[in-house]
Amino acid sequence: MSSDRRQFLTHAAAIAGASLMTPTISSAHPAVSGSKRLLFRYRPYTLALKHVFTVAAMSRTTTPVMLTEVEYDGVVGYGEASMPPYLGESHATAEAFLSKVDLAKYPDPFDLERIIADIDAIAPGNPAAKASIDIALHDLIGKLVGQPWFRLWGLDASQAPVTTFTIGIDKADVVREKTKEALGFKMLKVKLGKDNDREMIETIRSITDMPLTADPNQGWKDRAYAAEMAHWLKEQGVLYIEQPMPKDRLDDLAWLSAHSPLPILGDEGIQRLPDLIKAHERGTYNGVVIKLMKTTGLREAHTMIRMAIAFGMKVLFGCMTETSCAVTAAAQLSPLVDWADLDGNLLISNDIYDGVRVVDGKLVLPDRPGIGVVKA
């Protein structure tokens, strides 16, 4: 079975060389199957969204991503950077960043502590580009040892939570339609923050009584309104609220977190580890939304989740619109968290990976090494 697996991986690497990575924007290190050097490749890709996606700030129909591969000894690890335009990263910024990454100088791909620190130090920002390398390295290492990451982290895949499915802001008839299509899920996430918050919830409640979650994406500007909505949303069967107010309104958010009957989770307001510590110390939020594209990947995400648990904060694992690559990587850590919003791959029409599945609303992790994806 071990030799079977190796054969599959070599095969997968060959496919990658032949199709995915041609035509490619490549680093200076061309793929040589079986090389005992770390090779690194990447190419831009554009995700097509199944539906126009509207949140508090804007609408869009595509998401630019960068697909990455690291290769060592003929084994290929996959990664991805997802870069919704409003967050500031793009194909151009990712290419500029990734072109500076030289993985060939590291003799041992297992030396993640150093490699990831070095990559983080290349330039500030660029969290998605950084995550695309972190994910690919994790995939590679898991494959080299023949284990999925949930096992290397000591987690039980059967403890993976249900995932919410996201309903964007829209007119009542469209929301009604989307809700009907989403009835296979066990929990729905509702985008709020424009002028039809109550209509959004009431429209969905006219179709289903399943648990809901709310994400105003900083859309509420008044803390009294936010508190009133929190009480009303609780009555409507909502479980938590993501980033209700602008991230710089620290005092209002702390007041709301102290007074809301629902947990208030920091999303835009908590990007990386130091933000989490500050949020805990100031009491800004009751919980945190972890996303690989904010945390620069799995390594920092894992530490942040463990710290949040130790702080007594709730943890939601979220995502951007992403292929199954980044979503499945996130799902590897999901048995540790309270809630998951890992539906990014379900919102696109041109996924190129097969990985985590949603069965009866619940995340089902593939029994494959690394992050667990194969080319679709």
Place this chain on the structure above:
Amino acid sequence: MSSDRRQFLTHAAAIAGASLMTPTISSAHPAVSGSKRLLFRYRPYTLALKHVFTVAAMSRTTTPVMLTEVEYDGVVGYGEASMPPYLGESHATAEAFLSKVDLAKYPDPFDLERIIADIDAIAPGNPAAKASIDIALHDLIGKLVGQPWFRLWGLDASQAPVTTFTIGIDKADVVREKTKEALGFKMLKVKLGKDNDREMIETIRSITDMPLTADPNQGWKDRAYAAEMAHWLKEQGVLYIEQPMPKDRLDDLAWLSAHSPLPILGDEGIQRLPDLIKAHERGTYNGVVIKLMKTTGLREAHTMIRMAIAFGMKVLFGCMTETSCAVTAAAQLSPLVDWADLDGNLLISNDIYDGVRVVDGKLVLPDRPGIGVVKA
């Protein structure tokens, strides 16, 4: 090579069954080589110290330990509980605790998150007994995947620090003799806290100018004296001070941490993860002494180290008098920390394992899977 390793492991298991574990106090699950169930065995052992060991509170010549083994599919993982009498655990308490542990009910040894939480919930306290299972499970899992833990944690073994060697409190002539014997080390840890603090340091300084560290073991009762000593010790080339004052003197310790020119590390005052968070929030200490026998093992120790780094606290990895089993397990995490005091195996005359070595003062990790020890 993979089949070689398997053979070695089966052989080691056979040896274990034949010698180490006979006569044995055993759980209800006898060893059956090759069983796809988690088997668990333990036996008491008494470490003989090479020298009478004196710290602020007492002297002794032996340390009781409990040696553990977990076995799965013919692969055996080793663990250990070291129980210096003044900490409250003993052969009797460990046996009482370990006899309640039923590992056979877990189908998958990789399910550490659940298994370790369950063991922690059996009874409060018993940190060393808990660590003896955590260490053995880590050893088993590392062997099952064929990797040492430093690699699974993404660490570079060449980054392992030097270790201090400990000089206990004694008369000047004995201290002089012990210091001469310890000149192969690159850093010495000096036990303080009785009435001869300055004499201890001056005696050692008459022999060597290598860097020193100080451990009064709560022995200083007056914060002004502690601050004065901190300044004097800095002039003497001391790098940090462990637990200078009693752990319940929180205000004095916070004052000292704010005023000392040397980092003040919490040892007796920081046992487990919640203690670390409190210490950070209150500013009680500038750093933390991690010991597997306090943290209940490697899993919580790893999280605590990552948190301490994120808090900007210094980290010293310490130990009790232990065989090379627990010391080598600790050494797997040592590339992450600022300093190491992992000399517990060097202080005993009847070690039964071969693992981490000290070469030119520095910890050198074995290139073996799991925690990396074999029977000596």
